[in-house]
Amino acid sequence: MAFIIELWQFIRVRKKFWLIPIIVMMVLFGGLLVLTQGSAVAPFIYTIF
Numbered sequence: 046m047a048f049i050i051e052l053w054q055f056i057r058v059r060k061k062f063w064l065i066p067i068i069v070m071m072v073l074f075g076g077l078l079v080l081t082q083g084s085a086v087a088p089f090i091y092t093i094f
Contacts, residue, residue: 052068
């Protein structure tokens with residue numbers, strides 16, 4: 046949790062708000078990969094990319 050707070054402080058102080066969409070997309074894709082790791086939906090997800 047400390048990492049997230051420190052990252053937010055860095056973004057706010059340095060005015061690097063363009064990093065927010067990149068971080069959000071990385072988290073979403075990471076979560077998608079974790080959720081589909083062992084399911085029957087995995088082959089269909091991989092064909093999208």
